[in-house]
Amino acid sequence: QAGRELLSDSDVGRTIARMAHQIIEKTALDSGDPTVARVVLIGIPTRGTTLAHRLAGRIEEFSGVRPAIGSLDITLYRDDLRSKPHRPLERTSVPEGGIEDALVVLVDDVLFSGRTVRSALDGLRDLGRPRAVQLAVLIDRGHRELPIRADYVGKNVPTARTEDISVLLREHDGRDGVYLRQE
Ligand code: 5GP
Ligand code: MG
Numbered sequence: 001q002a003g004r005e006l007l008s009d010s011d012v013g014r015t016i017a018r019m020a021h022q023i024i025e026k027t028a029l030d031s032g033d034p035t036v037a038r039v040v041l042i043g044i045p046t047r048g049t050t051l052a053h054r055l056a057g058r059i060e061e062f063s064g065v066r067p068a069i070g071s072l073d074i075t076l077y078r079d080d081l082r083s084k085p086h087r088p089l090e091r092t093s094v095p096e097g098g099i100e101d102a103l104v105v106l107v108d109d110v111l112f113s114g115r116t117v118r119s120a121l122d123g124l125r126d127l128g129r130p131r132a133v134q135l136a137v138l139i140d141r142g143h144r145e146l147p148i149r150a151d152y153v154g155k156n157v158p159t160a161r162t163e164d165i166s167v168l169l170r171e172h173d174g175r176d177g178v179y180l181r182q183e
Contacts, residue, residue: 002166002177002179002181003166003179003180003181003182004179004180004181005177005178005179006139006155006157006165006178006179006180007154007155007176007177007178008177009175009176009177011178012138012154012169012176012177012178013176015138015154015155016051016054016055016058016138016154017058017062018154019055019136019138019152019154020055020058020059020061020062021062022152023039023055023059023105023136023152024059024062024063026134026151026152027039027103027105027134029059029063029065029067029103030063030064030065037101037102037103037131037132038067038068038097038101038102038103039059039065039067039102039103039105040067040068040069040070040095040097040099040102040103040104040105040130041055041056041067041068041069041070041095041104041105041107041136042069042070042071042072042095042099042104042105042106042107042120042124043069043070043071043072043106043107043108044071044072044073044074044106044107044108044116044117044120045071045072045073045091046172047108047109047167047169047172048071048106048107048108048109049069049071049091049107050169050171050172051107051108051109051136051138051169052069052070052071052107053069054169055107055136056069067105068095068096068097068102069095070092070093070094070095070099070127071091071092071093072092072106072120072123072124072127073091073092073123074116074119074120074122074123075091077119077120077122077123092123094127098127098128099124099127099128099129099130100128100129100130101129101130101131102130102131103130103131103132103133103134104124104130104132104133104134105133105134105135105136105151105152106120106124106133106134106135106136107135107136107137108120108135108136108137108138109137109138109139109167109169110137110138110139110140110141110165110167111135111137111139111140111141111144111148111150111153112141112142112143112144113143113144113145113146114144114145114146114147114148115145115146117135117146117148118146118148121133134151134152135148135149135150135151135152136150136151136152136153137150137152137153137154138154138155138167138178139153139154139155139156139157139165139167139178140153140155140156140157141157141158141159141163141165142156142157142158142159143159143161155178157180159180162182162183163180163181163182163183164180164181164182164183165178165179165180165181166178166179166180166181
């Protein structure tokens with residue numbers, strides 16, 4: 001059962017396009033100003049990485065500038081997941097040119113407690129020292145347990161803890177869509 005539709009297939013496309021415009025505006029990545037930081041998108045696997053690729057495509061389309069893309073598997077940095085069998089490390093890929101002095105935009109599908117993002121910040125530290133880090137999420141479902149907020153939000157969805165957001169993306173699921181499910 002899919003649950004209640006929060007974003008339709010075309011809503012997801014529009015939302016990603018809007019976030020791409022917001023990233024261009026806030027980072028001034030198309031300003032041509034040499035003092036403006038290079039923008040790098042780093043996705044958190046699996047769907048955050050897919051979203052990072054989608055955003056990069058839209059940003060290039062709208063601005064003519066294609067940001068470098070990387071991916072950061074945070075499994076090894078989550079103290080609460082470390083004891084479980086970990087996934088292979090190739091899910092981390094350093095963006096071309098690295099992250100030194102770059103403006104890193106972390107990308108994930110759903111923001112909940114904030115613990116994943118906190119771990120991603122730990123993980124970034126091993127890759128270099130960015131000038132600044134921002135966060136882009138398709139869905140903010142609330143229930144933060146840490147002082148973390150997103151700079152770019154596709155949709156804010158107040159949820160109960162017992163509910164679950166289902167994010168479908170063409171690359172994985174054959175179509176786009178976001179649903180609210182009662183667990
Ligand atoms: P947090 O670490 O902020 O508690 O949870 C965020 C991470 O868990 C994200 O990587 C996200 O993919 C996943 N997550 C948390 N809640 C949900 C949810 O309701 N639906 C989906 N699809 N993923 C979630
Ligand atoms: Mg995730």
